[in-house]
Amino acid sequence: MATTTVSDRQAGWRTPFVIVVCGCLIGLLSFGPRSVVGMFLMPISVENGWTRDVLSLTIAIQNLMWGVGQPFAGAIADRFGTLKVFWAGTIMYAAGLACMALPLPPLAMHVLSGSLVGLGLAGVSFNLVLACFTKLLPEAKRPMALGLGTAASSFGQFVFAPLTPFLIDLLGWQGALLVFSAVVGLIFPLSLALATNPKAGIGTGTGTEASVVATMKAALGHRSYVYLVLGFFTCGFQLAFITTHYPPYLADLKMPAWVAGLALAFIGLFNIVGSLSAGWLSGRMSKRWLLVWIYFARGAVVVMLLVLPPSPALALAFAAMMGLLWLSTVPPTSGLVALMFGTRYMAMLYGFVFFSHQVGGFLGVWLGGVLYERTGSYDIVWWLSVLFCVGSALINIPIKEEPVRRPDLVPAE
Template structure:
């Protein structure tokens, strides 16, 4: 498929039917659909494990593989989108995602689960998730739309979590977990038409604008970014975000049942997280235009550590759990707008998707370890306590890591703009 002729150029108003509002609405739709089912996969842990006689480590390993391959695939998906345009990558990703969910319903062995829930969904997410949406926003939208659109795209993913978590619980009870997975897979095909609004031009067709820096090759962009201290700090700090979020998403429902609460409380807790993250993400996008982004990130990570410490210290109750969900929701993906904004500020739009992908790779390494260590720790000790305390420690460390970040363009861009 080729990009529509009305492709926008950064700094110019889009022409034709793809107005900024249409682009944002379509991108939010993609974010909602892509983030919804994967955030609800924790509700399939118990029924699949019971039916197949697995320990929690089997399901945990498959989703850990998913998180890792999502991260590994993201820089490559971003590089392909930067070079050839977004729409091709997003279409392939959506098809892989849909197929992985549908085939997961028939995965009766650990290897089959690793291939469907792990490999197919992992690479599918790399090509269709909100990271590519945000990269498309950065390339297509005028400067004044960008920060808030980053928050809106992230918030849409959170609404997907709010929508799909109770939906998974309800459908599991009404039609069974296998049919639920097939329904979720079919829903992912809706990403295909929505992606038409997010088509970006191939690198060879992008015009050179006045004041632009000299064109970079992929290798030059990587060398520049990996040698930039602030970018490296940003990458390291984002590890914590993935560790905390993936562990909570996958293991929280089972953790709450272990503490005597119902599965419904787990479903509504993840839904509350998604609902409140809509507020948190939009607020983060708005604040990113007004406050230093490094301070927003440091405050977020430290606040998460405090919230987790208080939650695990309190007796288990639905009220305490839902309040924890609300607090974590405000902090959940509100790291994404300032993180994406910093990458865009430092390096510009040319290789934005790829460089954001490398930051996200760190996030998914954290997610891989959070899910994997969660399953192993429970099987070995019968408790998730070790992982909760690691989440607290990483939160404090990331708060410290983000403070020295310098918020300005690299010398190459600064000289060109001057």
Template sequence: MTVRQLQSPRGPTSLLVILCGCAIACLTFGPRATVGLLLTPISETNGWGRDVFALSFAIQNLLWGIGQPFAGAVADRFGTRRVLAAGGLLYAAGLALMPLSASPGAMHITAGAMIGLALSGASFSIVIGAFGKLLPAEWRTIGFGLGTAAGSLGQFLFTPFAAALISAYGWQATVLVFAALMLLVVPLSLPLATRAAQPASSGPAARTQSIGQALGEAFRTPSYWLLVIGFFTCGFHLAFVTAHLPPFLLDKHISASVGGWTLALVGLFNIAGSLGSGVLSSRMPKRLLLAAIYFARAVLISAFVFLPVTPVSALAFGAGIGLLWLSTVPPTSGIVVTLFGPRYLTMLYGFVFFSHQLGSFAGVWLGGELYERTGSYDLVWQIAIALSVMSGLINLPIRERPVARLAAAAAPAE
């Protein structure tokens, strides 16, 4: 598709929308991907165990998930620009106040609550909702893949950047640099204004549906609940690996630089995984793609933890899990659009993402808690494998067809 074909008569080109949305996803996902590098120096500076900052990160994930449906509803009602700008400003404030958080409670507020709520308004989830409204229908799942891949690019870029900054200037200066970068979200949000951008293909039935009706319809749809439950596992894996893989490798006497490059490889390879998933989501049943991703995670994690852990195996694991990292997002958001249409995509995907963040909370918190209790991460890895198998099975019965309301609106008049 050419730039001319991507031109919108009512606003910025879709190409500009994609570029700015991807830039926001890259910027906002990057700092939180460095939490595994920050955990040890922050804990050592303040004399804390690993469970303290892990709990801050767990709170961040939980409040991100709680706030996501509400931020999505506001974005659906008033447009994404305001939501993204407010989220970017709150994100910058939370990062800037972290060096002043000398007590666990203060760190839970800044790194946990403030950044968590900020991410609900300024993250790839809101960007994906904007893409669902602003991009042509044939470009939606590919756009979802691009937005997700951009978040991974942020992980790839920010992880070695953070490692270098921490080594040279300390973690306090590192988070202040990140805070300054988050201010760029405000101008980048301008082309993603969506209040007037109602897809013409959504039909009268979709345009007149209220928020309450949309929620009621979704909660009465069994396939939506299967999607919600299955997405818990994705959050568990992502948060646990992000926060605890570098300390896990340190326990295996593998250097922190290897941990940093392992997380960087996760981000790099997830670019290919997310883009590939976006393409495959438009060419095959999305539920089968999701099931395959979860089953593949079970195999990969099992191989990593049950074989000897070396620098080479760690880097190989980073590359492999990267291919499967956020590749769940394009088919998941694509199923939501298929079931209910794009009108309330940001809100309805927000509820699915809430399950993801519950999993994130559990992954981070259990990682720190069980480590302090048992002295190892073995039990958490075993839980991660079991959840992979469970989610693979849960996604198989999903029915990828529009709800009755959309099907009736699309039926030809007699």
């Protein structure tokens, strides 16, 4: 079977090391600003005289549009190469962050910032980076590279979480957003290392290449893939809800502002360990069972937060434990997609899985704001996340870890 990894089609400076380093830096720069949007919820709402559900809807739309755009960004990258997608995504992401700093009415904020940030993230986030890793790196290097790419995104949260309150104090929240907009521009040069050949990942097999439509139809008709898509909903629900509403949740408990900043930093720091461990384990144990235990553990950690007496120590302990589980679902999930369908349409197929993740993210952020305004508490959403964790754990159990057997879908490795 023919391969198109970096070992036989890359030359000069684009070595596997350079590809992984540049991809990790892109993940850091793209995920960092997105991970701290919760810190802007209160200052923007107070400045504009909004209740929490207004900006929550903008952030929810960002998550949804990220999910909607990801399969299309993946399909375009698979068809025409990744470079154009990275550059278009960088422009939209930077513009969307800048729009958040403008004195816009709610509808304009929803449309401009919600759409631009979301679609921009679809073109520059770690999802596309991981798809590039599966195409450009030899199979033996992929599991750890996927873990490194995911961990680097978490390191972005670790860096931006303490940096954000400092910049807000120094420059104001508008100035902080404009700095983030400028920093995103660094993705332009870094993306050169991840440029892919549109035909990368095509295997020889029967000599035919599955079309985009045939591939997507086969995937949606494959029960294990559908289970994977549905299970990933919970990951997005929890991550987006916690990222956006955990800082104000802690503020409601009368905790100092530094607790929220340190908590988000803890999530990012401990997620580095969790993501690397998940990447390592994905190459050595059943990926579906790894996902099962991760989802069960997530639910248990949330229950711990809700039943124990609140304190700064508990807030930070929760952040550390949730950090270990934060993006640890990504390496086994992306690994299962590559195992089932190969690498040819990896960006598109994983993009569709991620769409489910972002539908969950939209609901997590939006319901958090709406239910808080109606009940004065986040408790309903916390317990919903526990319920979803149990459901995702159970739905991953029947997944079959094997390639799809079709003459027109030949997994390329």
